[in-house]
Amino acid sequence: MVTFDENKILSNGEYIYKQRAEIERIADCVCEKGFENLLFTSSGGSLAMMQPFDYMISAMSGMEVCSQVAGDLLLTGNNRLTEKTLVFMASKSGDTKETVEAARYVKERGAVIVSVLGVEDSPLGELSTYSVVFKNGRPQELVLLLLIGRILYRKGFFDDYMQFADELGNLPAALVSVGKASDLKAREYALKYKDAPYQIWIGSGNLWGPVYSFAMCVLEESLWMRTKSVSSPEFFHGTIELMEKGVCVALAMTEGPTRPLDERVKKFILKYGEQVTVFDTADYQLPGISDRFRWMLSPVVINAVLSRISKNLEEMKAHSLEIRRYYRRVDY
Amino acid sequence: MVTFDENKILSNGEYIYKQRAEIERIADCVCEKGFENLLFTSSGGSLAMMQPFDYMISAMSGMEVCSQVAGDLLLTGNNRLTEKTLVFMASKSGDTKETVEAARYVKERGAVIVSVLGVEDSPLGELSTYSVVFKNGRPQELVLLLLIGRILYRKGFFDDYMQFADELGNLPAALVSVGKASDLKAREYALKYKDAPYQIWIGSGNLWGPVYSFAMCVLEESLWMRTKSVSSPEFFHGTIELMEKGVCVALAMTEGPTRPLDERVKKFILKYGEQVTVFDTADYQLPGISDRFRWMLSPVVINAVLSRISKNLEEMKAHSLEIRRYYRRVDY
Numbered sequence: 309m310v311t312f313d314e315n316k317i318l319s320n321g322e323y324i325y326k327q328r329a330e331i332e333r334i335a336d337c338v339c340e341k342g343f344e345n346l347l348f349t350s351s352g353g354s355l356a357m358m359q360p361f362d363y364m365i366s367a368m369s370g371m372e373v374c375s376q377v378a379g380d381l382l383l384t385g386n387n388r389l390t391e392k393t394l395v396f397m398a399s400k401s402g403d404t405k406e407t408v409e410a411a412r413y414v415k416e417r418g419a420v421i422v423s424v425l426g427v428e429d430s431p432l433g434e435l436s437t438y439s440v441v442f443k444n445g446r447p448q449e450l451v452l453l454l455l456i457g458r459i460l461y462r463k464g465f466f467d468d469y470m471q472f473a474d475e476l477g478n479l480p481a482a483l484v485s486v487g488k489a490s491d492l493k494a495r496e497y498a499l500k501y502k503d504a505p506y507q508i509w510i511g512s513g514n515l516w517g518p519v520y521s522f523a524m525c526v527l528e529e530s531l532w533m534r535t536k537s538v539s540s541p542e543f544f545h546g547t548i549e550l551m552e553k554g555v556c557v558a559l560a561m562t563e564g565p566t567r568p569l570d571e572r573v574k575k576f577i578l579k580y581g582e583q584v585t586v587f588d589t590a591d592y593q594l595p596g597i598s599d600r601f602r603w604m605l606s607p608v609v610i611n612a613v614l615s616r617i618s619k620n621l622e623e624m625k626a627h628s629l630e631i632r633r634y635y636r637r638v639d640y
Numbered sequence: 641m642v643t644f645d646e647n648k649i650l651s652n653g654e655y656i657y658k659q660r661a662e663i664e665r666i667a668d669c670v671c672e673k674g675f676e677n678l679l680f681t682s683s684g685g686s687l688a689m690m691q692p693f694d695y696m697i698s699a700m701s702g703m704e705v706c707s708q709v710a711g712d713l714l715l716t717g718n719n720r721l722t723e724k725t726l727v728f729m730a731s732k733s734g735d736t737k738e739t740v741e742a743a744r745y746v747k748e749r750g751a752v753i754v755s756v757l758g759v760e761d762s763p764l765g766e767l768s769t770y771s772v773v774f775k776n777g778r779p780q781e782l783v784l785l786l787l788i789g790r791i792l793y794r795k796g797f798f799d800d801y802m803q804f805a806d807e808l809g810n811l812p813a814a815l816v817s818v819g820k821a822s823d824l825k826a827r828e829y830a831l832k833y834k835d836a837p838y839q840i841w842i843g844s845g846n847l848w849g850p851v852y853s854f855a856m857c858v859l860e861e862s863l864w865m866r867t868k869s870v871s872s873p874e875f876f877h878g879t880i881e882l883m884e885k886g887v888c889v890a891l892a893m894t895e896g897p898t899r900p901l902d903e904r905v906k907k908f909i910l911k912y913g914e915q916v917t918v919f920d921t922a923d924y925q926l927p928g929i930s931d932r933f934r935w936m937l938s939p940v941v942i943n944a945v946l947s948r949i950s951k952n953l954e955e956m957k958a959h960s961l962e963i964r965r966y967y968r969r970v971d972y
Contacts, residue, residue, distance in 0.1 A: 351873065351874070351876075351877050352874060352876075352877020352878060353877060353878070363716070365719075366716065366718075366719050367716050367717070367719070369719060370719045370720070371719070372704065372720060374706065377871065377873045377874060378873070379844075379872070379873030379898075379901050380844070380845070380871075380873060380898060380901075383845070383897045383898045383900060383901060384695070384698065384699050384845060384896075384897045384898060385699070385897075386698075387697075387698050387699070387701060387702045387703070388702070388704060406873065505837060505838070506837070506838055506866050512711075512712070513712070513715070513716060523878075524870070524874070524877065524878030524879060525877065525878045528878045528879050528881055528882055529877070529878035529879075529880070529881045530881075532881055532882060532884075534838050534866075534868065534882060535868065536866065536867065536868050538856070539709065539712075540711070541683065541709045541710070541711030541712060541738065542683070542684060542709060542856070544683075544684075544967070544972065545683050545684020545685060545856065545857065545861070545967075546684060546685070546855075546856030546857045546860045546861040547856060547860050547861075548861070548966050548967060548972075549860055549861045549862075549864055549964060549965055549966060549967060550860055550864060550866060551965070551966065552864075552965075564716075565715045565716045565717075566711075566712060566715045566716060568715060569711050569712075569715060572972060575972065576966075576972045580966065580970075632881060633881055633883070633884075634880050634881060634883065634908075634912065635876070635877075635880060635881060638912075640876065640880075640904060640907065640908045
């Protein structure tokens with residue numbers, strides 16, 4: 309397996325999991341202070357990483373929640389943002405321009421900011437009421453699984469959170485297992501489509517963020533490959549007509565509530581497509597994770613699978629995932 | 641000009657505008673009954689057509705509003721939907737499967753449904769509390785400009801609505817003028833890119849719906865052309881790296897609050913791209929429309945421009961916009 313360091317995945321997971329008590333303390337603090345609604349805001353992949361948590365809150369509770377791109381927030385405002393709003397932000401670098409400006413905007417309005425950051429001492433960290441620094445810790449989502457899970461628990465929407473959080477200690481090893489189990493399929497995908505002129509990626513529900521992000525932040529940004537991402541229900545309202553020989557189509561299937569939407573796509577693309585690949589989170593064992601929690605982990609499971617595609621593409625195309633032509637290289 | 645019947649555009653506009661009193665009556669009724677939040681739900685192009693109105697409410701008022709794809713609503717539910725929710729739905733055929741099911745779902749929960757329909761006696765119409773039938777009337781958005789405008793007025797967020805609504809009587813003629821003024825540019829675009837293997841379309845704010853819809857429901861669904869649509873702020877977080885010779889990139893610029901996001905994209909793509917086209921709603925005169933109302937009309941203005949692209953592509957590619965391979969032709 310190329311670029312797969314099992315011990316590093318385990319220690320990266322442990323790095324976050326050992327902050328569990330602190331993350332839960334933050335959740336408890338924001339619940340004790342109280343809030344009227346929730347807002348996820350950031351940019352690009354960092355906001356997409358949080359999409360499954362907006363989804364999780366919507367699916368599990370009656371709380372008002374929304375997501376908004378930082379640039380949009382700055383120009384349009386957010387008509388539900390008050391000092392009673394609880395805001396979640398994320399940035400690996402901690403200095404993404406619009407995200408930092410959005411934090412300033414939000415802070416001026418008196419809202420509490422909880423941020424998930426890749427580095428210490430960042431501009432976003434300084435503006436945040438609370439922050440969790442994951443450094444080399446992965447997956448970043450583990451921070452939010454604990455944070456949002458605990459908030460839902462405190463609000464009465466997630467009774468067995470404590471067991472869920474205990475089992476999350478097994479997540480890093482489970483993701484190692486997913487990586488190993490999916491590598492062959494991912495490698496075949498990479499081999500077959502490394503020179504594809506165009507790919508369609510489809511997903512739904514809590515996999516919409518991961519699919520959107522993989523298409524935009526990995527295939528486009530890191531590998532300079534042209535893609536279209538579309539959600540499973542929307543696929544049938546336009547993109548469907550592109551199905552023909554020679555079109556590379558990939559579907560990521562969730563174990564969450566929208567799975568039937570994915571199943572409908574699967575049936576269609578297998579019938580009418582030729583270059584079709586289905587990556588189903590249900591295909592992978594997650595040792596130490598109870599079945600009833602699996603759907604919430606579909607995003608991190610699919611990311612472990614998609615990561616095998618990108619690592620294999622990186623090797624086969626001899627194109628480092630770190631090279632950029634423009635992003636943070638030129639002014640704009 | 642190909643496929644451009646000035647008199648038909650005028651009479652199609654008049655068909656809707658003459659329903660103004662009835663549309664305003666509906667707005668008054670739902671306001672008198674009262675509501676706690678608003679939800680736009682439907683599928684594909686019909687939901688995308690309503691996106692500017694979700695945006696308009698968010699930008700002009702403090703009311704809680706969200707949009708959700710009908711298929712998602714059916715499987716995930718909507719945690720803010722109650723009998724106090726005011727729901728807007730749209731369907732040209734009035735029988736789009738998931739949309740009709742979503743209407744049933746919403747109705748069972750006691751919410752008021754206002755629908756915008758292309759035909760009389762449809763399943764969606766039957767499930768709706770109120771409906772407006774536009775038949776051959778165009779643009780469909782005119783129904784919602786009056787409906788949402790009047791609701792905002794009644795709620796105290798749009799003081800000069802009455803003047804706005806009066807001026808909307810000039811909209812059909814203004815759109816004829818936009819069609820004529822944009823045809824040359826649109827035709828050049830069509831000629832240059834009719835065989836493009838791939839197009840990137842970018843837009844923001846109240847033009848996100850139109851751009852998403854043009855890419856998916858026109859270029860993909862009607863013309864079988866591969867596209868990627870991305871919002872102006874998100875373009876910089878991934879898709880930017882695809883900028884190179886030979887990539888067709890088009891930007892639709894709004895006159896709404898997010899215009900600076902479009903300006904940033906414009907500057908970048910003109911500097912680094914080669915096959916770049918900017919369609920700016922500000923370039924077109926709108927006789928009889930006050931400047932302060934123009935931003936709300938950017939969606940219908942851009943659609944008038946984009947329509948010139950699709951009509952010219954239809955002719956040049958000898959590919960009728962009405963042909964489908966799968967949509968409503970095969971079961972799925």
